[in-house]
Amino acid sequence: MSADDSVILETRELTKAFGGLVAVNTVSVTVRKGEPHAIIGPNGAGKSTFVNLLTGHLPPSSGRVLFRGRDITGLPTHRISRLGIGRSYQKTNIFPTFSVFENCRLAAQSRLSTSMRFFRPAVTLAEVNRQAEQAMEQAGLAARRDRTAGTMSYGEQRQLEIAMVLATRPELLVLDEPLAGMGKEESERMVALLKGLAAQYSLVLVEHDMDAVFSLAATLTVMVNGTLLESGPVEQIRASQAVQDAYLGDGAEAY
Numbered sequence: 001m002s003a004d005d006s007v008i009l010e011t012r013e014l015t016k017a018f019g020g021l022v023a024v025n026t027v028s029v030t031v032r033k034g035e036p037h038a039i040i041g042p043n044g045a046g047k048s049t050f051v052n053l054l055t056g057h058l059p060p061s062s063g064r065v066l067f068r069g070r071d072i073t074g075l076p077t078h079r080i081s082r083l084g085i086g087r088s089y090q091k092t093n094i095f096p097t098f099s100v101f102e103n104c105r106l107a108a109q110s111r112l113s114t115s116m117r118f119f120r121p122a123v124t125l126a127e128v129n130r131q132a133e134q135a136m137e138q139a140g141l142a143a144r145r146d147r148t149a150g151t152m153s154y155g156e157q158r159q160l161e162i163a164m165v166l167a168t169r170p171e172l173l174v175l176d177e178p179l180a181g182m183g184k185e186e187s188e189r190m191v192a193l194l195k196g197l198a199a200q201y202s203l204v205l206v207e208h209d210m211d212a213v214f215s216l217a218a219t220l221t222v223m224v225n226g227t228l229l230e231s232g233p234v235e236q237i238r239a240s241q242a243v244q245d246a247y248l249g250d251g252a253e254a255y
Helices: 047-054 077-083 100-109 126-138 154-166 184-198 210-216 234-239 241-248 250-254
Strands: 007-018 021-032 037-040 062-067 085-088 172-176 202-206 219-224 227-233
Touching: 007 047, 007 202, 021 037, 021 047, 021 202, 021 219, 037 047, 037 210, 047 172, 047 202, 077 085, 085 154, 100 126, 100 154, 126 154, 154 172, 154 184, 184 202, 184 210, 202 210, 219 234, 219 241, 227 234, 227 241
Parallel strands: 021 227, 037 202, 037 219, 085 172, 172 202
Antiparallel strands: 007 021, 007 062, 219 227
């Protein structure tokens, strides 16, 4: 276990190979409580694969993942969720024919032990309903409570996905490109929401919008070709010549 109580998540030489392709190569990262942490890098850097390793969507080839000092390497997604890691996706992952409240309630129910509870109507589960209501409030969707999810704007659907993550009562939010596909106004609203959440939750963010990254993150980890190029405070990374050459300078033009 980590002796540092400020560390909520760490990876130790985490590696994932697909045949001869090493998508993530011995990456060691430390995420501290209360320090929003962004993972950046060019396309193909291995960022999404890395996130999938953190959240149990892929098993690593080698290396370890520790959450609050506990080894969670290779655990399935549902167990990792119940331990307190909530994850959003690049593509919106909601139930479009259900209401906002129903989406959040289903997410909250995923954290329950199933023993005997399936005999009770979902609507009578007071704690589940309370969690759903709280998540909608946190995500700024309380006024959209009864709206059918599929009829909302794209930005609101992304908010709903985050509300569903919040309904699982996470300690750590892992958000994979939450601003992807958004226009300027929607992006500004999402950044404001994430700033508020960063004051309450530990946050790992994968994002291409560098203005948003610099606005939100305290720590940056830069990945290139599956490897960790550099990790540290935002100003250190912005001043790094290696990062400028690989990503923030000419390499950033790929975006």
